[in-house]
Amino acid sequence: MKKLINVMLVLLVAVSLFAGGKKEAPKEEEPVPKVEEKAPAAAQPAIKNPDTIIYATYGTIDSLDPAKAYDTASWTNMRNIYETLVYYKGERIDEFVPVLAEEVPTVENGGIRDGGRVYRFKIRKGVKFHNGYTLTPEDVEYSFERNFVVDPDGGPCWIWYYLFMDVGSSRDADGNIRISYEDIDKTVEVDGDYVVFNLKEPFPPFLGVVSGAWASIVSKKWVAEQGGWDGSAETWKNFNNPPEDKETLWDIANGTGPYKLERWQKGVEMVLTRHEDYWGEKPAIRRGIYKVVEEWSTRKLMLLQGDADIATVDSIYYPEMDRESGITVYKDLPSLTVHGISFNRKIAAQDNPLIYSGKLDGQGVPPDFFADNNVRRAFIHAWDEDVFINQIMNGYSLYPVTPVPFGLPYKNEALKGLPHDLEKAEEYLKKAFGGQLWEKGFKLDLLFNTGNEVRESGMKMLAENVMKLNPKFQINVRGVEWSTYVDNIRKSNMPIFFIGWAPDYPDPDNYVHPYMHSEGHFAHSCGYGNPEADRLIEEAAVSLDPEVRRRDYYRLQEIWIEDTIGIMNSQPLSRTYTKDWVKGYYYNQMDSSPYDHLAELRKE
Secondary structure, three states: OOOEEOOOOOOOOOOOOOOOOOOOOOOOOOOOOEEEEOOOOOOOOOOOOOOEEEEEEOOOOOOOOOOOOOEHHHHHHHHHHOOOOEEEOOOOOOOEEEOOEOOOOOOOOOOEEHHHOEEEEEEOOOOEOOOOOEOOHHHHHHHHHHHHHHOOOOOOOHHHHHHHOOOOOOEOOOOOEOOOHHHHHOOEEEEOOEEEEEOOOOOOOHHHHOOOHHHOOOOHHHHHHOOOOOOOOOOHHHHOOOOOOOOOOOOOOOOOOOEEEEEEEOOOEEEEEEOOOOOOOOOOOOEEEEEEOOOHHHHHHHHHHOOOOEEOOOHHHHHHHOOOOOEEEEEEEEOOOEEEEEEOOOOOOOOOHHHEOOOOOOOEOOOOHHHOHHHHHHHHHHOOHHHHHHHHOOOOEEOOEOOOOOOOOOOOOOOOOOOOOHHHHHHHHHHHHHHHHHHHOEEEEEEEEOOOHHHHHHHHHHHHHHHOOOOOEEEEEEEEOHHHHHHHHHOOOOOEEEEEEOOOOOOOHHHHHHHHOOOOHHHHHHOOOOHHHHHHHHHHHHOOOHHHHHHHHHHHHHHHHHOOOEEEEEEEEEEEEEEOOEEOOOOOOOOOOHHHHHHHOEEO
16 A cells, blocks of 8 residues: 555656666667756756755655555655665566566566465575675565564555455454464565565566565664564564554664665655665765755745756646746656545544534534435535646546556446536535534534645635535635644544555556455545455456456446545646756656656766
8 A cells, every 4th residue: 555645746666677786777669758858048057966866845754664654755765775676677567677686586487386376586695785784585584574563554564464364454453463473474484595475365466566665675683673573473563553653664774775864854854875885786876865845936946946956846837837947847647646535434533623523513523424425425526527637737637537547457447427516415415414414514624735736726626615505514624744644544533535546566456455445545544345345356356367357347446436435536647847957767657756766867
């Protein structure tokens, strides 16, 4: 679950490596993004900081722990610190190259066995962690078993439980541990130089799963030295679901990647320095700086003056940037990211200022406010998709309607969502709560992550459209920093939340499960559950029959609309903006950000 998206950082995590360790750039025959090099400025200054890449963006980092981090701001930094067994090949999302594994498992080389239930990875020798420890197959086994052990609320570890145990977590609905160490121990095993994964059922996208940041390899010995799990059966429960920001690797890191953590000033910047003893090809750039700059005008000025080499530019500013010089623009990047609004049917009531009184008394909303289908339908009809796509997004987006994005198999392109219609919105609000809502009114807060002006504008548009229907309706829209925003989603505090989903792996399963399965990342946080949806998701995930998958995914997309789960409002056509002296960038739909490519970049 990947995955949360803090910016219009579309795009997940991509960057690939040769067998020798160099991340692989796209081949000439592969399609490349449309690149526009703007005319150099009249008085083009010399290259600033020639051995440093500075990325100006607005997403605060949540965690550096692979078992916890589930957002693109964290991932884009982790991608440079840690490595996985395999990774995507150049711009491709359907081919892989070996990284910490010596080869990509296939049926032909014996790496995939038992009809796709067993995967065997031969672990590369001679690889050193940043602190000098040598990578072993036991480290790889431990890294995955540690994910099962830690399994924090709202983290990515649902993926492992989903694939290996057919449950969504190590804990039941009451928070009690429901699995044993024996369940964990048999999932991943060491067999000489190999690490063996034993899936419960075949899962075609598995190589994409082990390419994710949550599959980063850590050092067993080093983690234990930091006070983390020691790998024993006797102690594992002590490390399950740690308190927020108390996970062992929250703000420290020791990977095998081309960069190591120099310092992290929370909410300000993270600095990475080149790992001089990296096992692969040494990167050209010595230092990378991920700088949090929420103010757009400041980010723009930094980029134009060369104080930033890459900057996040939201779509509302694309026309403005088209007039600038001295930059390179990668246009029309087709993302697999979808953005949308989810309705929370079970809002957390305790100590939650977002719902004020917590009652249907005109001074707040009750925790089950969005459990009333009339309220959900009203908010959907109040959403103006044309304004959002054409004015706020400046037309640089598709309207996905359902969680399954355009560009993946089994997308039902014929489905239409509920239209913008304020008369219908009023009709449903008058029915809500037996008419009491219209009579008493309500008050609630809607949040956006500070710096995300697209999200801010969308929330304000929705709030204004609802409030104009009845003066008793009060909606306050305000911004909070990214880590606070994510924390409120995890705790189910938000009445609704506007978030993006970048794929953990490029398959429809990775969209319908988080949004629609009762134990899915967003569905669980929103209190949504439908037995038919659960059954179809579970069936389609393991089926090797394309017709079964097509039937199930088409029906699931219909259920999304029937159950009014949320508003999937955009699938961006993104752009990447760099100074014209930045070279080596290429785009993969699984990118978290251009900063994923730090090891490939150079300045000349």
